[in-house]
Amino acid sequence: MSRERTDAQPGNQTSSQRAQPRLRVAVVDRDPGFMQVLANRLGALGCEHRALSSPATVETLVAMRLNALVVDLAVIGPESWDYLERVCGRLPGLAVIVCTGPSSVAQRVRGLRLGADAWMTKPCHPEELICVIEAAVRRHRRHELPQVDVAATIGEITVRPDLYQAYVAEQSLELTAREFEILQLLAQSDRVLRREEIYERVWGYAMAHGDRSVDVFVRKLRQKLRAISPAWNYIHTHFGVGYRFAPEPEVLELDEAGSADVPAPEFPAALTR
Amino acid sequence: MSRERTDAQPGNQTSSQRAQPRLRVAVVDRDPGFMQVLANRLGALGCEHRALSSPATVETLVAMRLNALVVDLAVIGPESWDYLERVCGRLPGLAVIVCTGPSSVAQRVRGLRLGADAWMTKPCHPEELICVIEAAVRRHRRHELPQVDVAATIGEITVRPDLYQAYVAEQSLELTAREFEILQLLAQSDRVLRREEIYERVWGYAMAHGDRSVDVFVRKLRQKLRAISPAWNYIHTHFGVGYRFAPEPEVLELDEAGSADVPAPEFPAALTR
DNA sequence: CGTCTTGATCACAGGATGTTTACACGCAAT
């Protein structure tokens, strides 16, 4: 699965707000006039937009990092409902606006129930459509980041979102972007987080069934944390539930000679091969 | 009977989504028929609803702790726009749906720009309106989770859903995920729960006939509770019915002494079946 | 008092869940 971290620096996006483009919108439609008008308006508003004449796969949509998707169900055809369900299910953070020709109440109800945010009937005024898109996106963004860029210290751990840097008792931790985001999320949440929740908030979309990425990153985090304070376990596992960050570290009983754990003071990733 | 829990799936939200009315909605309108139909549907869905024939002040709305507000601008009159702006500005967490008679594109655009989440034109199908309300609220709720589950203390028992942890008189109980969920359910319900009900709410699907899992988990719970306070029995068995959590623990007769007489025949046998 | 039904308790096999390791892929910098 393509998961790029295109803009790897400061104002990272995944879990926090996007940098410049006001909005990133894709439109799936086949009416050139409609597309053109919409594109003009979106462009004028400073939104990044992309026109698609056929439905993109879920993976593609994920890769595009959209805020909103406008779709004419007529373009998709008979499997429209499936498509809608898949997209809404997999990208709960995406605003989906169905903009289609005349429809029955039952159809509109069905679409909304499957997760669409709004249903517009063509022909519609572009300005109104834009407002609807913005209204839908507004909701997503409101709770997107309660308080970012505020350095926080939780127990021995200090997190500096502005620098993408974490510290354990003054000592700096060398974390990758994703590791940092997970640590930040865990440290700032004073409760048990389910894997699905961690995934969704860090990756930005729903976790696929059976995905173990979170576990692996937790392991990497634990490993690096252990390299600095070998006797403490900051991340508790709640079997059958998820993980929780423990501000007051639980003391581990390390048998004789911290053997098995700390690979080396250096960072093991470099030595693996 | 083979019971697969294959679909233990996307995290057991069982515990997180119970309690509370599904939605709290207020409707500002003057059409009695419309209000009645809407009230019926909302009631059937388990939503708390309230009808208002004149606009409530912002303060009142705050006090009502609403999830959504449906408003007919005609009821408010000329200062509709001001009102909309005030409400949306002051309660960013409230979903506002304008449901009004015929309007111009300019009006709809203005309403949405001021912060409304959706604009429905009367006459509209109640079912569709409900779907629109739900779609709007869905967005707010997505990241609302952190505060949803609050700690509760029932008698000597304290339940902390955020930590997946329970306490008996300050002392922590080591429970597995399932055990915790059952204890939470019992402790938060002030009544007798049938086995089928417990099973369905914890496991997420119907109990197979003859399944004894609930009994076994109750046993484990009792065992762990007894380990901390040996003289008390928190979980009462109602023969032929189910279980009930007793906030004021029943004192057990240890050894012989005042044997046979168990106090509290509070519930008269509750029909044998 | 005897019998039937329902619940309690126990031990354990099976399997779901979590951990660790190794490696393939793709982007970015050289």
Place this chain on the structure above:
DNA sequence: ATTGCGTGTAAACATCCTGTGATCAAGACG
């Protein structure tokens, strides 16, 4: 191109939770 590094997948391994069946105790009912 090549290399390095971060990311995510697959598979082996370790844990320990879960649900079942058997057995025993207790209520219901005649």
